[in-house]
Amino acid sequence: METQILCANYDADNTYFDDKQSKDIFKSNVYAHQDVKSALVRIQNHKCCFCESKVTHISDGDVEHFRPKAEWSKENDNGTKTKKKPGYYFLAYEWNNLMLSCQMCNQRIKGNNFPLVNETARANVTHNYNVEAELPVFINPTLEDPELHITFYEETPQGITYRGRKTIEYLQLDRLALNEVRKEKLKDLFTLRNVVNSIVDIDSREKAVDILLRRLHEIIEKNDQYVNMVKANFSDFL
Known part of the structure; x- marks a missing residue:
């Protein structure tokens, strides 16, 4: 229902998301409901989806959106970033887009970053957009085996593939x-x-x-x- 409302609002006005704050659009009491978080905690064994650290012994953890719901950052050729709206609003309440994350990985490091291997594959992000055409840089541990992309030499992570190397770099997994x-x-x-x-x-x-x-x-x-x-x-x- 909430997803349908968001899509209808965009269809009525394609600038609907432009001047609004995330908290005014998305209902955290839905996507981060205690039942949702409890299920993620159980499935991920209390671990952050990115750094594998135990989360719940020091905080409640964050419900992370793999594809950012409000906006995403576009990387420019000169190394700067431009914030783009809308984000993947149509996935804000989708189970497959939700993960448990520590605050460091979610809020301080990943944020709204969501680079693609081929940025030209990303058109304007709307609910009519086919996300299956995207190949994210970040490894999605709920759909992929991270061991195929990232290994370790002692405590230090090392990328086996391009995506593995960039995931380590972007998410600072070697901090x-x-x-x-x-x-x-x-x-x-x-x-x-x-x-x-x-x-x-x-x-x-x-x-x-x-x-x-x-x-x-x-x-x-x-x-x-x-x-x-x-x-x-x-x-x-x-």
């Missing part, structure tokens, strides 16, 4: 504070691996490997934070 937290996550696992590699006795080594494997599988099965980093660093054991 110092995040790398430090990831490094702490790896510390005990690296210690276990060093113990395994130092054992000569075959039986003792097998027992140590079993301990490490059980810990690795626990992280993977729980879909713990930074699980993709753990898998990348211990692929020879998995």
Whole structure:
């Protein structure tokens, strides 16, 4: 219903969104309703859709719109950005466009940025516009496997593909504070691996490997934070 109202308003006046604030157009009590947020928390195991950090132990988290609802930033050839309206208003309440995000990734870094691999594919964004023609730069973790685009060397993310590299760059997934937290996550696992590699006795080594494997599988099965980093660093054991 809310989507139909927005589309009807645009059809009646294609400048409808131009001079309005997001809070005056979109109903956060709908797209960020507690039932919606609770479902996202459960599905994403309390993790930010972009940086994989646990969110809910320090904040409620944000309901992030993968395609920005109010406006989007167009990158110019000279490196500047121009804000363009309308945004993807017709996806403001669509489940497939909603994710749980930490405030850092959503508000301070991503914001309304939504670059495409081929910007010429983006015409005026309206509800008559075919978003399937777009190939976003950002990896959508609800539809794609991030491991096909991003790997890790120890705590540092590295792009395997163009989209992976640009996702890391745009979303600052290699920021110092995040790398430090990831490094702490790896510390005990690296210690276990060093113990395994130092054992000569075959039986003792097998027992140590079993301990490490059980810990690795626990992280993977729980879909713990930074699980993709753990898998990348211990692929020879998995």
